[in-house]
Amino acid sequence: MSLPSSFSLAGRRIVVTGANTGIGQGIAVSVARAGGTVIGVGRSAMDETEKKVADAGGIFIPARTDLADRKAARTLIDGLWDAHGPLHGLVNNAGIIRRADAVDFTEADWDDVIDINLRSLFFLSQGFGRRVIAEKSRGKIVNIASLLSFQGGIRVASYTASKHGALGITRLLACEWAAKGVNVNAVAPGYIITNNTEALRADEKRSTAILERIPAGRWGTPDDIGDAAVFLLAPASDYMHGAVVPVDGGWLAR
Numbered sequence: 673m674s675l676p677s678s679f680s681l682a683g684r685r686i687v688v689t690g691a692n693t694g695i696g697q698g699i700a701v702s703v704a705r706a707g708g709t710v711i712g713v714g715r716s717a718m719d720e721t722e723k724k725v726a727d728a729g730g731i732f733i734p735a736r737t738d739l740a741d742r743k744a745a746r747t748l749i750d751g752l753w754d755a756h757g758p759l760h761g762l763v764n765n766a767g768i769i770r771r772a773d774a775v776d777f778t779e780a781d782w783d784d785v786i787d788i789n790l791r792s793l794f795f796l797s798q799g800f801g802r803r804v805i806a807e808k809s810r811g812k813i814v815n816i817a818s819l820l821s822f823q824g825g826i827r828v829a830s831y832t833a834s835k836h837g838a839l840g841i842t843r844l845l846a847c848e849w850a851a852k853g854v855n856v857n858a859v860a861p862g863y864i865i866t867n868n869t870e871a872l873r874a875d876e877k878r879s880t881a882i883l884e885r886i887p888a889g890r891w892g893t894p895d896d897i898g899d900a901a902v903f904l905l906a907p908a909s910d911y912m913h914g915a916v917v918p919v920d921g922g923w924l925a926r
């Protein structure tokens with residue numbers, strides 16, 4: 673079945689960070705289904721994603737990078753652009769979480785999370801925006817935010833700070849770049865079954881409390897997120913700037 677052109681990513685090269693697993697893998701497969709080429713960025717092998725993308729009829733180009741390496745993160749987009757041709761989209765998905773009570777929270781757990789979830793998101797976006805603007809082309813950035821872009825949560829101080837920051841940066845970049853050919857928007861996933869939520873799901877009391885509050889009555893899966901990202905990468909969303917799309921089973925509506 674062919675997609676209407678406004679929802680198609682045919683001929684587009686989309687960078688997805690954290691593509692080896694979880695939500696990044698779900699987005700990579702959705703991008704491939706929509707006809708796009710996926711350039712997957714990750715610090716671990718991305719063979720499983722490569723296979724799933726191939727099964728969806730797409731092309732996957734792996735780019736092994738540790739985004740904790742600040743220089744690598746700063747120069748990544750230029751390198752990919754030069755190696756593979758113009759890029760059309762960037763999905764800032766890679767992220768980590770550390771859990772501890774606020775009174776015990778360590779500087780390492782603060783710095784590590786902010787570095788990946790916020791610092792690398794900004795500098796990858798800067799690299800992408802610079803090239804799109806310099807080449808007078810068009811491009812789309814999709815940042816993966818969170819319910820904790822809106823709410824406080826507990827025991828995840830640096831994560832909440834990073835995700836509030838990610839939404840703020842989404843809005844700032846949208847304002848600076850909306851008239852310069854770059855759309856910057858965000859998807860806010862709800863509670864999704866991935867490595868990120870393994871500890872939460874293992875805590876019977878908390879996982880029951882979470883499930884009871886989700887209007888849809890189930891946790892989400894990476895597949896639930898992929899097509900929302902595709903929408904924000906496709907021409908269908910050309911007039912969207914600085915928006916955040918919750919994909920949360922109704923959590924924020926409650």
Ligand SMILES: NC(=O)c1ccc[n+]([C@@H]2O[C@H](COP(=O)([O-])OP(=O)(O)OC[C@H]3O[C@@H](n4cnc5c(N)ncnc54)[C@H](OP(=O)(O)O)[C@@H]3O)[C@@H](O)[C@H]2O)c1
Binds near residue numbers: 693817864
């Ligand atoms: N799951 C949820 O309920 C949920 C809800 C809201 C938002 N999110 C956000 O969704 C995004 C994806 O998370 P997920 O749930 O899919 O978790 P995940 O399964 O843990 O995936 C995180 C991804 O980020 C990558 N990553 C982490 N540190 C990296 C680094 N230094 N360099 C390169 N890649 C790195 C991971 O690679 P490795 O496998 O090698 O570590 C992995 O591919 C995150 O931004 C997360 O905050 C998740």
